[in-house]
Amino acid sequence: MKTHFIAIGGSAMHNLAIALKDKGYLVTGSDDAIFEPSKSRLEKKGILPEEMGWFPEKITSDIDAVILGMHAHQDNPELAKAKELGLKIYSYPEFLYEQSKDKTRVVIAGSHGKTTITSMILHVLNFHQKEVDFMVGAQLEGFDCMVKLSEDNDFMVLEGDEYLSSPIDLRSKFLLYQPNIALLSGIAWDHINVFKTFDDYVVQFRKFVASITAGGVLVYNEEDAEVVKVVESAENYFRKIPYKTPEYEIVNRKVHLKTEMGDVPLSVFGAHNLLNLEGARHICHTLGIMDEDFYEAIMSFKGASKRLEKVEREDNGTLYKDFAHAPSKVKAAVKAFCEQFKNEKKYGFLELHTYSSLNPVFLEQYDHAMDGLDEAIVFYSEDALKIKRMEPISPELIKEKFKNENLKVFTNAEELHAYWNTLDKTDGVYLMMSSGNFGGLDLTK
Incomplete structure (x- = not known):
């Protein structure tokens, strides 16, 4: 072909x-x-x-x-x-459906957590040498390519994105997959350039749930009120499996999951990651992985790329980078970081550079997002605003929307880098949140 x-x-x-x-x-x-x-x-x-x-x-x-x-x-x-x-012209998701239409399709959707959940599932399946086709949006340890397509595998695991399919197909990507098994991790307004209101955004998830095949399965986060509303309003027939944050404790910076089989030490941290883990466990169960086998495998999961990923620094300082840019992701990452490092001085850096994050209306979603950090820094480029043909934003407006008067705001990369160079990276812990690169900042030095 x-x-x-x-x-x-x-x-x-x-x-x-x-x-x-x-x-x-x-x-x-x-x-x-x-x-x-x-x-x-x-x-x-x-x-x-x-x-x-x-x-x-x-x-x-x-x-x-x-x-x-x-x-x-x-x-x-x-x-x-x-x-x-x-x-014949296909969008990316349309072609993936063509490749998997005769398989059992497992689709992981949600405003946040979908990449990590998909990665957890693939890690467990790979650990137990269970072959499946897949597509996931982040690089995962042990995998050369993040798409696998075969003639023989019975299952395909897909990360389901709500963004548009192609320039000529304006449907959300995940509406093309027609899942037999689905997971919905959370709903928090994103992609304001496409979905102008929160209701417009939620409609996509209603359509996604409606696209589950007859007699299929939906694993869903029962702690998310919007998810529950969408699930309860669904009119099609499928089996519903709710999940919630499991019990855990932190001992010497190590998270231990409380299970019926005893404590399970993990390599990831943060309540949102444990919630993701629980969703992944239920999906793996539908694929024939028993809980004991799931826990055995998940202990060695170190996280998806750029999701609270530890950066190896030349000075051995403690620094994590996270893809967080949407408000719900920033809040979850900051909360996890503050819980994990209760006794250290905590620095949090956030770069705003997506269309949504630079929109004054959408900025309100970031209220209290950086609370709990000892030093909170927000960076955005005035040049980026000009390139995107957006109105200027003042540092005062950022502080107002974040509801944080102590916020340090930088609009120039050189000034941000100068501030960065004044900090002793071995004093305290650092959380760097961006889908960009902070104007070319080298996080290893």
């Missing part, structure tokens, strides 16, 4: 391209910019485009499937040529 990727360099797209190459497909692709690690990984597989840009001549009538990434625009010249030739 011959496939062509429009915008092959994306974190999800390049993994799918590699998975198809490994499956024996003929894979080509284009992009206007490809960064690491996508560039090296595509090059290693021999599918890195020879030059950057869009080339309609690459689109030929013998292509079986064109896979369109969100990075491309509606007026993309390769897309126009594919339409002209009448080729």
Whole structure:
């Protein structure tokens, strides 16, 4: 089968391209910019485009499937040529469904926690050598590629994202998967550039629950009031399995899970991670993994990439980085950090650079998000606001919306870096929250 990727360099797209190459497909692709690690990984597989840009001549009538990434625009010249030739054009999730429509599909959804839960499930299955197909959005220890597609496996585990499928398919990605088994971890307004109101956002999750196949299973977080409302209002038939935060204690910075089989020491921390773990346990149970086997495997789970991930520093200082940028994720990460390091001086840095996080209306969702930290720092770039054609935001407005008068606010990367360099990183513990890089800050030095 011959496939062509429009915008092959994306974190999800390049993994799918590699998975198809490994499956024996003929894979080509284009992009206007490809960064690491996508560039090296595509090059290693021999599918890195020879030059950057869009080339309609690459689109030929013998292509079986064109896979369109969100990075491309509606007026993309390769897309126009594919339409002209009448080729089959798939969004990323649409193509994944085509690859898994004859399998049992397990879809992990929610505003927060879905990457970690999916990673936990895959870690446990891998530990017990249970083969499944999968797609997850973060790099996981022990896995070369974060998409796997096969002819033989009976199950496919998918991280279900609520964002748009492609520039020409404005449905939420997770609405295309039609899960047989699903998990819903939480609902907290995000992607304000697409879902203008909270109600618009919640509707996507109602549709997701409605898409569960007849007689399927939904594992859901009973501690989230919005999730409970969505589940209780569902009209389709499926089995409902609620979960909640399990009992645990922290001894010498080590989290111990309280179970019927005794204490289980973990390598992750934070109440939200233990809640994620409980959801993963229920999903694994539906896949035939008994609790004893689950606990045996989960002890060695060190976390998904950039989810409270410990950074090895040259000075041996204690620093964690987290992908947190949405308000609910920031609050969960800060709460976990403060609980884990009760007696140390705690520094928390947050970078705001997504469209939602820089919107004055949405900023209200961050109220008290940085409470509990000894030093709380927020960074955003005034240049980023100009690039996104957004109105200027004052540091005073940030402090007001965060409801934190002691907040330090930086709008210039050089000033942030100068402040960073004044800090003794061996004095206290550091939490760095961003889906960016704090203007090029090296967290290892």
